[in-house]
Amino acid sequence: xxxxxxxxxxxxxxxxxxxxxxxxxxxxxxALAGGAxxxxxxxxxxxxxxxxxxxxETLTSGSTAAPRRILRSQASWxxxxxxxxxxxxxxxxxxxxxxxxxxxxxxxxGALEGLxxxxxxxxxxxxxxxxxxxxxxxxxxDTLYATPAQLRGLTGALPDLRLVLVGGxxxxxxxxxxxxxxxxxxxxxxxxxxxxxxxITLADADTPEGSVGRAYPGVxxxxxxxxxxxxSPYLFNGYAGEDGSARRExxxxxxxxxxxxxDGVLYLNGRKGRMVTVADQNVFPEEIEAxxxxxxxxxxxxxxACPDSARGHVLTAVALGDPAQEAAVLAALRAxxxxxxxxxxxxWRADWPVTAAGKTDLxxxxxxx
Numbered sequence: 001x002x003x004x005x006x007x008x009x010x011x012x013x014x015x016x017x018x019x020x021x022x023x024x025x026x027x028x029x030x031a032l033a034g035g036a037x038x039x040x041x042x043x044x045x046x047x048x049x050x051x052x053x054x055x056x057e058t059l060t061s062g063s064t065a066a067p068r069r070i071l072r073s074q075a076s077w078x079x080x081x082x083x084x085x086x087x088x089x090x091x092x093x094x095x096x097x098x099x100x101x102x103x104x105x106x107x108x109x110g111a112l113e114g115l116x117x118x119x120x121x122x123x124x125x126x127x128x129x130x131x132x133x134x135x136x137x138x139x140x141x142d143t144l145y146a147t148p149a150q151l152r153g154l155t156g157a158l159p160d161l162r163l164v165l166v167g168g169x170x171x172x173x174x175x176x177x178x179x180x181x182x183x184x185x186x187x188x189x190x191x192x193x194x195x196x197x198x199x200i201t202l203a204d205a206d207t208p209e210g211s212v213g214r215a216y217p218g219v220x221x222x223x224x225x226x227x228x229x230x231x232s233p234y235l236f237n238g239y240a241g242e243d244g245s246a247r248r249e250x251x252x253x254x255x256x257x258x259x260x261x262x263d264g265v266l267y268l269n270g271r272k273g274r275m276v277t278v279a280d281q282n283v284f285p286e287e288i289e290a291x292x293x294x295x296x297x298x299x300x301x302x303x304x305a306c307p308d309s310a311r312g313h314v315l316t317a318v319a320l321g322d323p324a325q326e327a328a329v330l331a332a333l334r335a336x337x338x339x340x341x342x343x344x345x346x347x348w349r350a351d352w353p354v355t356a357a358g359k360t361d362l363x364x365x366x367x368x369x
Contacts, residue, residue, distance in 0.1 A: 001115060004126035006139070018047050021103035041103035042069060045241060057240055058105040060195045069240040070105070070195045079233045080199055081113045083217050087202075088163055088189075090143065094119035095160075097141040099132055099150040101125040105195050106167050110145030119143070129153025136161065144186075148175055149354060154182060161186040167193065168359065170212070172293045191216065192266070194255045196246040198234035201266050211265045221261060227272065228257045245273065258284065276305040277312040279340045285315070288337065292317060295332055297325025300352045302360050303343060317343035318365050320352045 002008055021041040037048040039057035048057040054074040059067040084090055096114035098121075100107035107125060114121035122139055124132045133156045136144065140160045147168035152175060161183040171179075171190055179188060190203040192212035200221070203213030215221050219232040229252045236246075246255045256272040269275075270284030277283065285303035292301035300320040305313040319329075326346050333342040353364035 001111070001121045001123065002139070003123050004135070006135075018043055018045075021101055039069070040108060042067070045069060048240065055237070058108060058195055059103060060105075060244065068242055068244045070236050071238055071240040072236040076198065076234050076236065077109065077112065078116060079218070080216075081116045084113060085117050087217070088143070088165075090114070090117045090119060092118035094143055095122070095139065095141045096120065096143045096145070097122040097124055097136055097139075099124050099129075099144070099146045106145060106147060109198075110165070114143075130155055133158065147359075148172070149359070151175060151179060154179075156182070158183040159185065164188050166190045170290060192268070194246075194257075196236045196244070196255055197230050197232070197253060198236075199232075200228075200230055208265055211262075211267045213266065214264055215266070221266060222252065223259065223261055224254075226258050226260070226269075227254055228259045228266070228268070229254045276315075278315065279311045281340060283313075283315070283341050288315070288317070288333070288341070288343065291333070291336060292319065292329065295325075295329050297322035297329060300360065302362060302365050304362075304366060311340070315341070315343040317346045318349060319346050320349055323348045 017036070017038045019038065019040045020043060037050040037055045037057070039048045041059050048055060048071065055071060056074055058070045058072070060070060090096070090113065094114065094117070096110060096119045098107040098110040102108045102111060102123065102125065111121050111123060122135065122141060124135055127135060129150075130153075133154045135141075136158050137156065137160065142160055142162045144161060144164045146164065146166060148166060148171055149168070151164075151166070162185055164179065164183065164186050166188065167190070171188065176188060179186070190213065191199055192201045192203075193199045199216035200219055201213040202216045203211070207213045216232075218234070219230060222229045222231075229249070231251050231253070235253050246253055257268055258270060258272055258275065259266055259268040268286070270286035274285050275282055276285070285305065288303045289301045292298050298319050298321045302318045304316050304318060306316060308314045326348075329346065330342070353361040353368075355361050
């Protein structure tokens with residue numbers, strides 16, 4: 001395991017550990033070598049409890065609430081390590097990098113998977129995006145775990161990349177095309193999941209447009225009254241501390257995502273908690289946001305709902321991009337969505353607030369509109 005400076009990290013430790021959000025390499029190696037419960041981040045919270053079986057905690061990275069502590073067995077991750085070794089050929093000789101801080105579950109997962117399977121692991125979360133790209137090229141990294149927000153900052157050719165695993169949100173067409181130019185030899189694979197579920201679906205080049213792919217190996221999907229339910233060996237044990245949105249029914253779990261299955265492929269509408277009614281129609285802001293980000297002049301988009309006595313809600317779009325395209329964007333939204341569901345106006349921003357995990361900070365947008 002190699003830190004941002006390229007130095008290799010070694011250490012040994014025993015016992016439960018709580019590490020800072022950006023732990024030094026030796027401290028991380030010590031926690032992993034100990035085989036006991038650990039957590040990165042939330043240093044003011046109680047230490048994670050142990051057993052039966054090694055446990056650990058991660059933090060959620062949602063865009064609408066404070067992070068919650070996720071308690072899970074180490075086996076719930078090592079089970080998917082074995083699956084990915086078969087799917088992607090991970091193992092000794094591989095060189096894996098993560099771009100985010102290890103307090104984020106995606107980066108932590110990528111780092112732990114690489115170490116578990118005998119790969120060289122590069123922790124690049126402490127570098128600027130341009131220097132991350134330089135490190136990826138200089139160190140011959142062939143496998144990258146990242147979110148779309150992290151990938152947007154990369155510049156420069158990345159000829160050694162063979163696999164990019166993308167989580168956190170969907171890749172838009174523009175970013176996908178730019179990544180294909182930067183890393184022409186890389187296979188871009190998107191996965192959908194949550195901190196509470198780990199992998200749910202996996203997409204590839206043949207995945208139908210607008211979907212998030214087919215069930216990840218070992219995952220069973222069910223749609224109940226429009227809500228996505230999951231059964232798999234990768235589910236979390238429960239929340240440590242304050243409860244979150246996930247609900248269990250026996251072996252099944254839902255995080256409140258709404259969607260549909262068609263020919264074994266999962267299509268998502270959005271989170272149940274964000275759904276609003278406009279003139280008695282159910283509207284999912286995520287669907288409108290995804291549409292907006294395909295339109296010229298829009299780099300990032302969010303849709304906020306305002307109470308309205310006549311229609312229940314009216315929608316306002318917030319965007320990062322080119323304000324000169326506003327009329328064209330609004331016209332395209334009305335043509336596709338109809339006058340009731342289309343946002344009435346766009347508020348343009350010169351910056352884009354994000355959470356620590358790189359997701360759109362909806363609370364900040366609500367406060368600033």
